[in-house]
Amino acid sequence: MEERLLEIRNLKVYYFARCGVVRAVDNVDLFMNKGETLGVVGESGSGKSTLGLSILKLVPPPGRIVDGKILFDGIDITKLSEEEMVKIRGKRISTVFQDPMTSLNPLMKIGDHLIETIMVHEDVTREEAKERALSLLDAVGILPDRINDYPHQFSGGMRQRVMIALALALNPDLVIADEPTTALDVIIQAQILELMKRLKKRYNMGIILISHDISVVSEIADRIALMYAGQVVEFADAISIFEKHLHPYTEALLRAIPNIELTDQELV
Template sequence: MSELLSVQGLTVTPANNPGKKLVNNVSFTLQSGKTTCIVGESGSGKSLTALSVMGLLATSLNRTSGSIQFQGNEITHLSNDALSRIRGKQIGMIFQEPMTSLNPVLTVGFQIGESLTVHLGLKGDALKAKIAALLEQVGIPPERANAYPDELSGGQRQRVMIAMSIACEPKMLIADEPTTALDVTVQAQILALLDELKTRMNMGMLFITHDFGVVADIADDVLVMFRGEVVEAGSVDEVLFKPQHPYTKALLDCVPDAEGKKQLKPIDYSWLEAA
């Protein structure tokens, strides 16, 4: 099976503190039509890993080592121009906060259309038709194209973000906690939508979450990150049912039970001192 994305030995440090490894020697691969979840608590390096793949690290950060291959081609040496041609076209992105990612003074239709014009040269009626089709695909009435972001619900805004991210039919979708800000029902709808689109379009999905319930729902493969390192990696069944690492076991202990009651046990870090 050919790999869509291969990340090997990725390390990220602050530019002014090269000894501090925020992402430390992270490696993983992603196949078309599959979902890899990166899971871990806040600050474990999940977003920095995703941002590295897209070449969007803050200038105060450096990728000090590592190879990132997309469809077999090394992309770490590409110029900003070349990367921005890949972003949005071949690699779609969805972030946690739709309100900060959407422009409040532009209609959602216009914003969905932007990448279609930039990357595919669509204009006029063809553009309008494609925007309507995309809105329909994500479950928003096409006439809402003229709405501004603050006229939509949180779930609808996230659907607009999804429509934007898949507009150019990317090969890969990177979703960084796209449902965290939503209530549970809407979260489930958005996850189901992403999963369906992934299958229909045969996309590879890199999905970041701190929620093992979400992992159980959509992951094929799982990476567990702790303090910048991958402490456990495997298929979703291996990681959920046969966790090897004490940190994974501790995280799994915090998952709500079948009745949805949160068992908010504090994470037990005693294994760390013992190691």
């Protein structure tokens, strides 16, 4: 029987600006089971990144969670204190940010990023943490002798692999990947998506993949949620989204995917 990992009920996240209230996430309902990949797709400003931040309870001011529930493994995250959330972030829910170029400390060696993360959260020696770091680098396809290199010595794709290793450092139940391939070229993008698929099976974790590109999400998602103007306009398994979609916004996103087999399409 499938176990529910995350369930979002009637979630409302608003930004209270001088010009008025921005309903970034407005009455959203979603769910995902353990070990699944949930794709969240939408254009810029649709609310998808705010949704991801809400799960981490990291919505920046002037935004805040106004109403609703975020049930993670049965625990309502919206009711937790900051002290309680610190124990969940990284340990049980981790994240991969969009731009690997700026997400790593340029003054720290790659290995130290991993070792420090492990030692802060777990009672291990530095040597034990280093062994874990080497294992993580191997898992994401980085040679162990690069553990003492700095971020500037890595390409964009390799830095994103380091970010994925960091996200996996504490064996989380859920990884939120917010546009993890946007800054990468198409070939490296495909490699990162394939890596994420392999790691999901290896670590039996759930993934929320946030993207503006439905073709990217379709590569690994079990379920897909389409967001528009802060609302989920369509939510179904990946096959149904492509073959039995109902909403015109979904149709528009699918029509935006280039198809080399069709030669009579008009260029927009």
